Amino acid sequence: MTDTTAPLWPAPTAVTPVDATIELPGSKSITNRALVLAALADAPSLVRHPLLARDTRLMIDALHALGTGIVADGDDVRVTPAPFRGDTAVDTGLAGTVMRFVPPVAALAAGDVRFDGDPHARKRPMGTVLDALRALGVSIDDDGRGLLPFTVAGAGAVPGGDVTIDASASSQFVSGLLLSAPRYDKGVTVHHDGKPVPSQPHIDMTVGLLRERGVEVDDATANTWRVEPGVVRAVDTVVEPDLSNAAPFLAAAVLTGGTVRVPRWPASTTQPGAELRDLLAQMGADVSLSGNGVLTVRGGGTVLGLDADLHDVGELTPVLAALAAVATTPSHLRGIAHLRGHETDRLAALAAEINGLGGDVTETADGLDIRPVPLHAGVFHSYADHRMAQAGAVLGLVVPGVEVEDIATTAKTLADFPGMWAALLGEPTA
Ligand SMILES: O=C(O)C1=C[C@@H](OP(=O)(O)O)[C@@H](O)[C@H](O)C1
Ligand SMILES: C=C(OP(=O)(O)O)C(=O)O
Numbered sequence: 001m002t003d004t005t006a007p008l009w010p011a012p013t014a015v016t017p018v019d020a021t022i023e024l025p026g027s028k029s030i031t032n033r034a035l036v037l038a039a040l041a042d043a044p045s046l047v048r049h050p051l052l053a054r055d056t057r058l059m060i061d062a063l064h065a066l067g068t069g070i071v072a073d074g075d076d077v078r079v080t081p082a083p084f085r086g087d088t089a090v091d092t093g094l095a096g097t098v099m100r101f102v103p104p105v106a107a108l109a110a111g112d113v114r115f116d117g118d119p120h121a122r123k124r125p126m127g128t129v130l131d132a133l134r135a136l137g138v139s140i141d142d143d144g145r146g147l148l149p150f151t152v153a154g155a156g157a158v159p160g161g162d163v164t165i166d167a168s169a170s171s172q173f174v175s176g177l178l179l180s181a182p183r184y185d186k187g188v189t190v191h192h193d194g195k196p197v198p199s200q201p202h203i204d205m206t207v208g209l210l211r212e213r214g215v216e217v218d219d220a221t222a223n224t225w226r227v228e229p230g231v232v233r234a235v236d237t238v239v240e241p242d243l244s245n246a247a248p249f250l251a252a253a254v255l256t257g258g259t260v261r262v263p264r265w266p267a268s269t270t271q272p273g274a275e276l277r278d279l280l281a282q283m284g285a286d287v288s289l290s291g292n293g294v295l296t297v298r299g300g301g302t303v304l305g306l307d308a309d310l311h312d313v314g315e316l317t318p319v320l321a322a323l324a325a326v327a328t329t330p331s332h333l334r335g336i337a338h339l340r341g342h343e344t345d346r347l348a349a350l351a352a353e354i355n356g357l358g359g360d361v362t363e364t365a366d367g368l369d370i371r372p373v374p375l376h377a378g379v380f381h382s383y384a385d386h387r388m389a390q391a392g393a394v395l396g397l398v399v400p401g402v403e404v405e406d407i408a409t410t411a412k413t414l415a416d417f418p419g420m421w422a423a424l425l426g427e428p429t430a
Helices: 028-040 054-065 096-106 127-135 172-183 200-212 244-256 272-282 311-325 337-341 346-356 386-396 407-412 417-424
Strands: 008-010 019-021 045-048 069-073 076-080 088-091 110-116 139-141 150-155 161-165 188-192 224-227 259-262 286-289 295-298 307-309 331-334 360-364 367-371 378-380 402-405
Touching (some): 028 045, 028 054, 028 076, 028 096, 028 172, 054 088, 054 096, 088 096, 096 150, 127 161, 161 172, 172 200, 172 224, 200 224, 200 272, 200 311, 244 259, 244 272, 244 311, 244 386, 244 417, 272 286, 307 311, 311 331, 311 346, 311 367, 337 346, 346 378, 346 386, 378 386, 386 402, 386 417, 407 417
Parallel strands (some): 161 188, 307 331, 378 402
Antiparallel strands (some): 045 076, 069 076, 110 150, 188 224, 286 295, 331 367, 360 367
């Protein structure tokens, strides 16, 4: 449900082409994996240049509630592992990474760990995680609907073993099980049986970070992941910038015919945001990555529609859909049925909000068809979804009079999106 009491944010219209360098904070997905793995590790370690925003603070609080020592150390976070304790509660907020990655950790705790989250979080699919943990020997108390809230009855150890799941609704089901698997007595083998798993780069990220810590992972067979039991070595992690959060800023360059530079863009990465280079080029942008890691996107004046399967990079959809709505040719965004289980039903939300501004968007079984038509002023609702709010801001650049409801929801993954947006547009910040 939309919070109709949330204040409206007048989205600034770009009066000149943007020209800015955007320093992005760390990746949400890498930060939260690094924090979990640091808590599971054999010694203290540092997570350097982490994202500090709502989702990662929730992860820090969750691991702290489970007994892990976590303190700020300048801009870094120092994690000191300790035996996991129970008789505690975890607030997942609306963070998929907290609600899917922490229950497998809590299973190692000595005692009950109660999980609950935001109203929108109580709608996000969780049953696969709960069923999988039960199959691996964990006792969980819930009301049988496969949703938050629930209680993991930690027994101090987990047998582990083989489990078959349907992970077609979220790759996070797989990642969550794999992250804690080395600490289970028999390790874990996850088999996926169902429609294709989305967000493969995020699973590769999980496997890569486990291997960096000396954990043996076999992912050679499609849809099967085997994690051997063993020590998770403590490793200091330098978190890459959050490339998915580059999307609205790079989109501003595309839309206004301007230039946006993002420093520290990794030459190789498992982040799905890396695909922005190719996707924005398909939409008519000039994209280049310099030898010293600065990504530069220049808008070419004409924004082309996009015909793309976004199955692997679903979290880029809201901003790409906003661009598509003001492009010059139609777009077909495919392979993203799983977005219905994200922060909100993103397919329904994008269609409703773009159409609310006069757009012409239809939902398909697994995506969106977007025909660009002139848009008008209006309220763009956020549905507690940070990337919906970002999409509204992008549209506002070229559609005067767009008001984004609850811009504060962007704090899920960026501490100060409105300030960064003002700086992008050369406006004085508050
Ligand atoms: O593991 C992760 O860090 C994520 C996996 C993806 O989830 P889905 O596979 O549910 O799309 C992605 O959309 C989400 O933003 C972050
Ligand atoms: C789907 C997303 O988040 P979450 O980690 O909460 O699943 C997202 O950030 O786009």
